[in-house]
Amino acid sequence: MPSVRVFPFEHLEVRLASRPDNGIPLPLLSHHTAARASTTCRYRCGNACAHEPPNPSANSYFGEIAARALSRRGALRAGGVLALTTAGAATLAGGATAAPVRGRAGGPPAPGTDFTPVPPNREDRVVIPEGFRQNVVIRWGDPVLPGAPDFDFHAQTAEAQQRQFGFNNDFAALLPLPGSPTEHLLVVNHEYTTETHMFPDYDEENPTEEQVRTAWAAHGLSVVHVREEDSGLHPVPGGKHNRRITLDTEFEVRGPAAGSRFLRTTADPSGTRVRGTQNNCAGGVTPWGTVLSGEENIHQYFGNADRVTDPDTKRRLDRYGFAAGPSERKWERFDRRWDVTAEPNEPNRFGWIVEIDPFDPASTPVKHTALGRFKHEGATIKVGADGRVAAYSGDDERFEYIYKFVSDKPMKPGASAHARRHNMRLLDEGTLYVARFSGNSPAEEIDGSGRLPADGAFDGTGEWIALATGDRSFVPGFTAEEVYVFTREAADRAGATKMDRPEDVEPNPVNGRIYCALTNNSNRGAQSNAGPDEANPRSGNKHGHVLEIEDDPLTARFDWNLLLVCGDPGDPATYFGGFDKSQVSPISCPDNVAFDRHGNLWISTDGNELGSHDGLFAVPVDGPERGRVKQFLTVPVGAETCGPVIGDALVTVCVQHPGEVDDATPENPASRWPDGPGSQPRPAVVAVRPARP
Template sequence: MNLPMLGHTHGNRSAVTCHLKCDSACASPPPNTSTEPTFAEIARGQLSRRAVLIGGGALAATAAAPALVPQLAAATEGRRAPGESTIRGPLSFQPIAPVDAAKDALTVPPGYEWTPIIRWGDPLFHNSPAFDPEHPNAEAQELQFGYNNDYLDIMVTDRAGREALLVCNHEYTNRDIMFPPTDNEAQELEVIRTLMAAHGFAVVELRRRGKGKPWKYVRGGEKNRRITAYSLFSLTGPAAGTDLLKTAADPSGKKVYGTVNNCAGGTTPWGTVLSGEENFNGYFKADPAVPENARYGLTGSSVYGFEKVDPRFDATNPDYVNEPHRFGYIVEIDPMDPTSTPRKHTAMGRMKHEGANVRVDDDGTVVAYMGDDERFDYLYKFVAKKKYRKGDSAAARRHNLTLLTEGDLYVARFSGQQKPDNANLGRGVWIPLTQNGKSMVPDMSIEEVLVFTRLAADKMKATPMDRPEDVEPNPRTGKVYVACTNNSQRGTDGKPGTDAPNPRPQNKNGHIIEITEHKNAANATTFDWNLFLVCGDPEESGTYFGGWDGPVAPISSPDNVAFDSAGNLWISTDGAPSGIGKSDALYRVPVQGRERGHLVQFLAVPSGAETCGPVIHDLDGSVFVAVQHPGEDGSWEEQQSFFPDYVPEGSRPDRGDWRGPRPSVVQVTRA
């Protein structure tokens, strides 16, 4: 395996993960080569801890030269010493200390225990074959739980709290640790088909004895479902049926087989699940000389070799030159109806969607917030044309299932202009890319805007961000939180420099932005914003934790976020601060009140793993996470993790009794 990122990763991130998940994107120049003026050329607002307005938890901007950026949120001298502080609330716990990255264990607070709900390869249906990685088989994998689950939700479906649906996506695969080496080409082609079947989604019924008790999955549940890289999807919205989406296999331009690299997501008020097709570029063989391909990071070769078993993934073939245009959308799945056809919504734009999270205002206005997970790409929102209808009637549900097919698409431009009372660091505007079914971008049709959304946003001078990943509105306050994971090329030669919403050069640890829509209206076209967290080791200068001046846990690369019933923010990470050698983790941090910014660690995942898809049922005493890519750097012969099926004293079992790593959905409950 060629690993361009070997020796260049940050913290505990594996070069293997970089290669398989995003085609080693950071080893290549960022696809955004736009030369449009950025906010950095207008105002370079820098921050100091002494500029913090402690009472409101907001920041005042001060002008500073780029050389002063390391002084962001001044050094940490004078902080209170770490203490044994128990976090109070519906889910009380004793925070854990950071865990050594080499430890092959899932660590939870005292008084809690963890158990896997479901693992890669577990049989979902009565006719599902038993898990047998020694003999890869695509038909078997289509009937089993998939690999590397990322977005997750546990949807309780009865009033007694004893039945639920688990819905998650399966982002990518790691052939070298999943299956043994093959003897011939025919065997290897079956491995590729099996990898395709391990992508996609799973819907699984759950049951338990009562509230607060552990869940168990139901084999053969009526709503159990697998969606894979082979499954039929329909395309919706203005770009569906246009020439840009037609191929030899689909002259209608309205249906697609398969979905890949689904990352974060969201659950809608009408009971469907959204997910983003993120790094789809790595799945296609394509011509990088085509500007539209280059802007989306498509290179001359693919990571997985799917084109060897399915010609659709060879976009150098004139019959399939448009096939990459059919990936990169927000996908909507109805878990309540296992016979329904999942959809890809072109009205929400095409990019490397991390996910989408929906907010519904009192008047029924529906908005979805989205990030394009790439260095120097943009933040978006979609405002639906139709209003949400309350109620569980069949008519209301049919109507709500159409909400994401029509609407207006916006991209964010940040500025540093402050309000007179300095209550916010800056302001921003949502720039329309489409409006009332028409393009708002000069010299681009609406289908061009929706298929080549990045190029449209370039033209409209959006603000290049540090990998905006999960974007989620707080259900209690309406404020929107944007997790910017990192961007090691910020401020390097020839790249955009620092600015107020992206304040650090070579930003290795990431930050979180807090947005307040004007008039607290979801369809507002302007907003205020501030920096809520500037991540890293709190002992280093440059970190900031919402105005909190006491001890906090080190954190890097915020990825997925979620909220508990009290409106506290929970953050899962995709990397740890360099130099401290700690595992990825899940954190909790209040966003308001006296403890705003008081970040503590709840759990740590095993060696090589990433924490994904947090679900917080704090009133039920439960936390759920998807543990992705444990033991990523291993091989079939030399596995580096035995999660979650550990054996006594870490001894290695016989190969016939599989104990290599299995990405899993884990529940944490009170012991």
């Protein structure tokens, strides 16, 4: 079931902004760092970047010499695992990724990218290209369920928020409703809460119970019936599919770790039922029409990890970044499950991929243990030649890993109830893998500067290392349940490659390749941290890069290259797929990715380090325009661009945390978006469409 429709830009008569060389203006406003506000860092990820990375492993990068020495032995080992777990489909991928086509300037825009690029800016609005129009679809506090009151910033309650659109929207999906080309279900994640911006009288040291319970209700997901109209995309009041999923919604735990001794708590001695989901970041739409959502920065909501005395439990908490002392939000004062000393297994019940069925508002959402537990950015699906599915996921933290899960059973085609029930169990059984990357350039050519090696590309091969399948572990010293619940430690032991914050990992539906946004890693090469390698070629990488992988879901090997090495195009330590850098938009800190029907890659950014606001960018990945990055929009002051959906004459983005600027307060907000003068900033979903003829 497709989640997007085609976006035909081709009919628009749009030209590049005039300039003597017909290029895209490159002024970057300033050269100062424009990183995220400390408020955002505190409330979104527990200020993770201010602490040492929690990965203490000494995993070394497999360079050319080591890769050659181990190639035959590693291939046989990986092939043997696949033969045991995937019914003999362990033939290794052959050949390398097609060589990049060197871009040419001055030609016609690639289909799907015919718009005037938006220049870098710092305006307090969503800036879109000439020839387009926009509308706000839904905002924090708008009604979702019947009986929801009008939003009142000064009189919020948990009861009201349970029926209203949640806070800080991230991933979004548009699922067509059968029988109508203009009716959809909008499914949106609510990643985290920023209480200092949510409540006008918030005391960080003494939050009230009502504020805490309101924040619990502002987490999770929203399902909203929407309709395309001439005036834009709008909610349909009283939609029968509408739903709020919060930190109080019951989830079923499924897969090989369901019932594990590490998941049992006082409230759930079975280890099979979890209350709620949190820190839902990116996600994906399955071919059978459900939505996958990743639980990411779970560590920050739990208090008193330093009081744990069991050394194994303490080590595992440290590996996931659980901090000492009370939590930022003090939730443990109002529910013992947030106190690690009272419920040491409660943290293990978060950090999973969850699956919801938006078409059945009475269904119980699922937490999938077979896909491993870590700080999932999201998960997306690619179907193999024999019908089995692969789910790709990144662990969004510095020096963490990229994973793949391959199902044991094939997907059943069709939309029958029987096929759907079967397909909704595919992620319960299969094999979990982690990626190891090898470069093909001499080590001395990867010096941390970002300069291309002599062969003109950052590229190489890779291996998917099997971690576990069912109740069988492939990691020495780990049981299968330990692999699934403490996946980071298992991947450390397996020798995975440390990456620069692997975020969204998605297959391109046109060319079949996998694209991964690696947002940044200023710690690369600093002090005792891992140094540069060909897959992460810059020391102090503050702008990030985009990885392109040629991967058959059913094989143990893959080929890879870097499509983009982001930053100021005038910086020699940047690369744009070989395209003329005088003709591209500057881009920094790639986060979410999406595709249009032409196979163009669309990238949203988080934490632009070039002095401009974050935005949404389009870039062809094949043909003469490969690497030609063009900025489609920017978001308001303090905001992040999230969850792009690229459809037919419709683009939607989630504008997250507008106004989250240090020293901003409800009395003196840094942004007035989306409601204008006299209002408070509110996270919201925006739809962009071509202007009327």
